[in-house]
Amino acid sequence: MLERKPLLLLWSGIQLSLLLLLNQAFALWVSAVFAVLMLYRLLTVFKARRAVSLGLVNILAGVIALAFFLQIKQSGVLHFMLQILLLAATARLLALQHLYEARQLVWVHYFLIASCFILHQDMFVAVIVLSVLFANLYSHYRLFSVATAKINWLQTGRAALIILPLWLGMFLLFPRLPPFWQIPNTKAATTGLSDSLDPGSIEQLVQDDSPAFRVEFTSALPAREQLYWRARLYEDFDGRSWQVNTSRQYQRGNQITASNELSVSANLTDYSIIAEASHQRGLFALATPVSSSDNVFIAPGGMLSSHKPVSQRVSYQVSSVLAPVVATSAEEQLNLRLAPGNPQTKAFATRLKQQYPDTDKLVQALASYYSQQPFFYSLTPPRLGSNSIDAFLFDSRTGFCSHYASATAVILRQAGIAARVVGGYQGGIWYPEQGYLAVRQREAHAWVEYLHQGAWHRFDPTAFVAPERILNNLDSMLPEQERALLNSGWRQFKLLQTLRQQFMHLDYYWSVWVLGFNDNEQRELWRSIRRHLHLLGYTLLLISVIAVAALALYLARARHDKTLPAAAKLLYQHLAPLLSTKQPQQPVSVFLQGCMAKYPQYSPLLSDIKSLYDKALYQNDASALAQLKVELKQHRRQLRRLHRAIKNA
Structure with missing residues (x-):
């Protein structure tokens, strides 16, 4: 048992x-x-x-x-x-x-x-x-x-x-072998943005302070107003909420490459992203991605996607052009469709179109409307009725980014301009000493892209209603009561926040150096080894010579130690610094006797050691040898002080 x-x-x-x-x-x-x-x-x-x-x-x-x-x-x-x-x-x-x-x-x-x-x-x-x-x-x-x-x-x-x-x-x-079996798919709750966007979805997400992804730029850090991380295209509207079109949901690895003209005419922004597990395929990229690492692909619409749901942290590299995404012929009709309801909004859009037939001027007028009218940015907007866009634009005028983006897309579609809502993240916290940008779930954002001259141009109504949200961060433009919702509980303690931040930095380095060491990094390491093979050979030869010399010295000392009696070996083991000042031909007992005369304060200790040493050496007294070992261990500090005194003298 x-x-x-x-x-x-x-x-x-x-x-x-x-x-x-x-x-x-x-x-x-x-x-x-x-x-x-x-x-x-x-x-x-x-x-x-x-x-x-x-x-x-x-x-x-x-x-x-x-x-x-x-x-x-x-x-x-x-x-x-x-x-x-x-x-x-x-x-x-x-x-x-x-x-x-x-x-x-x-x-x-x-x-x-x-x-x-x-x-x-x-x-x-x-x-x-x-x-x-x-x-x-x-x-x-x-x-x-x-x-x-x-x-x-x-x-x-x-x-x-x-x-x-x-x-x-x-x-x-060691070569990274593929798995011998396929891990079965799992039903898992998703995090971050989903395939559906309703007026309250992002408000709930921004109360989550956990990281969504982290970015390291190879090129210069873009301006904050350029940091729009595209993740979802919402093109189906039912009168209240937006969904990703089914044609987008089932896209697989048909990678799209940007035209050479676009790649050459604009400067590329190169960056690496470590994304947290979301159990979704959609990933994050700036503006128009033109190339990516092998583990992700660029889908139609300039969206970045993984070949399988991201169930673990994933590291990938992207090159983007900070320019509008080029439109395809099918996208215009897809993004001109209107849902029933919201008659006031449709009438307002019709008047705008009559007054401003030019697309650029209409968008400018819409921006002026948001900045001049009493609109408010809030995490706790009032509930909206069946005609939610009408209730928001003409009654409450209080909402979050998804409210403004949804209303803008409906207005532009009614005015005959193809438009869609884009979900993603805006901004992030830059850590200059660590050299990376941390984008939290709190940075979740929604804006609009409208079709003009064959490309999808970004229009963010939040930039006109609450510009501090874009130029700084969400905390800076919320009232104190709503800011408390974002910094509730333990987040109110600065010490805990500082410790959490330091852990986040360590976790980032772990992700870069350990989790980010993939097949590409390993192949690059092998290439580097081949390039410096001759230098590595000389280094290994030098290390081998040093190792052989050290081994020979160790064996010589071992042979010398075997000839020493057990008592002498024990004394040399514990009193090596002290005995190093002894003359080569001088017996140990005589040396200890001399130390007793020169340093009388240590005389009792040295006398005991000498007595036990003589008994163990000349009388083969096993108990004296054991007692000598105990005596040397117990008075280790006192013997060190004696050695320093002899050395200083």
């Missing part, structure tokens, strides 16, 4: 940690089931009760597994597999009685720990996962060692010094 209480507590702690790490893959009721089972096992350990019988555990596990299987459509295949794996570990711990069962449990834990990196990639969680791994390794060691065994930290350190360079070399140089 297995009766190691500390190990049972450790395994219970490991499983609770795994439950927390894998929690986002489980529904609330699934997490509750696991928590109850694990807490019950902890209770039985503390109260020294017997483990649950294997038959009862098998029945219970079968019922729970069946419940997991019945909701597989909601959870997805991947999350179902994680649930079954954790259930296997929990059931094994509940019925754990014999040593061989514990060995199986430890190996299941290894699989679960590795699975955590499917869901998490940030540095802070990686530290927690590695801590759980070390705890499982320790339990593995305890499982195979005798009860009185102690870890040899010196031997463990030597093994680590050998393993770490090999691990680093494999990480940098």
Whole structure:
């Protein structure tokens, strides 16, 4: 029977940690089931009760597994597999009685720990996962060692010094093989912008302070008013909300390349982006992207997309031209369609068109209308009725970016100008010392693109209603009461905000150096090695010569040490700095006697050492040798002071 209480507590702690790490893959009721089972096992350990019988555990596990299987459509295949794996570990711990069962449990834990990196990639969680791994390794060691065994930290350190360079070399140089199997798709909640935009969607998103993506510019940082990160095109309007057209939703890797004329005529802006997991395909780019790395593609409409849902952090490179996106023939008709309702808005648009038949002048007049009329920018706009655009433009006149963008697109379409709403992010926080731009969910934004002279031109009504939002940030233009919504809870404490920011910087470097080291980076490293192969050869030769010389010196000293008696070896080991001042032919006892005469304050200590040394050396007294070792360790500091005194004299 297995009766190691500390190990049972450790395994219970490991499983609770795994439950927390894998929690986002489980529904609330699934997490509750696991928590109850694990807490019950902890209770039985503390109260020294017997483990649950294997038959009862098998029945219970079968019922729970069946419940997991019945909701597989909601959870997805991947999350179902994680649930079954954790259930296997929990059931094994509940019925754990014999040593061989514990060995199986430890190996299941290894699989679960590795699975955590499917869901998490940030540095802070990686530290927690590695801590759980070390705890499982320790339990593995305890499982195979005798009860009185102690870890040899010196031997463990030597093994680590050998393993770490090999691990680093494999990480940098070993070929990145494709997976042997395909991870099944999972039903997962999306974050960030979705394929639908209604008047309240972005207001909810901007209260989230978590990062959306981070950008490092190879070229110069564009002006803030140019930092419009396009992510979604909303072209279908039902009178209240906007949706991504189905033709856009099902676009796959038919990469679009910009014309040579556009690429040559404008300066390129080159940048790298690390995007957080969103479980969506849409990614972020400035203006008109003209080239990208292989793991993403440029879809029609100048949108950037991934080949599969972004379930983990993704790093990609883009080159963009800060110029309007060139339109296709099909897009004009798609973005002239009108929905029923909002008669006041349509009448207003008709009057504008009659007064300003030229597109540029009409857009200018619309900008003046927003800046001159009493419109207000607010996170908490009033509810709107069935004719939501009419109610916003002529009654409440209070809204957020999505309200203004939606109303503008409807006005332009009614005036005969093709228009669409663009969802994305605007601005970001620039960290000059770290050299990157952090774009949070809070920077979510909506604006309008209208068709003119064959290209989609950007028009942002927010820039005329609340220019501080574009030129500075959202916090600067909100009233104090609404600003409190963005900085509630722990965000009010500056110290916690500072610590969070420092963690964010460390996490960014982790993403760049570790997660961002992809196949392209590895191929570039191999090219660099080939270019400097002769220099590497000379360096390795020099290191080899130094290593051989050091080994020869070590072996020579080892042979010399073998000829020394145990007492002399012990004295040279602990008093090497002190004995280095001794004359080569002078006996150790005579040297110690001389030190006693010159430094009487150290005479009692040196007298004891000399006496024990003489007994151990000349009388082969084993107890004197052991006592000498203890004496040298206990008075280490006093002997150092003696050495400094001799050296200064």
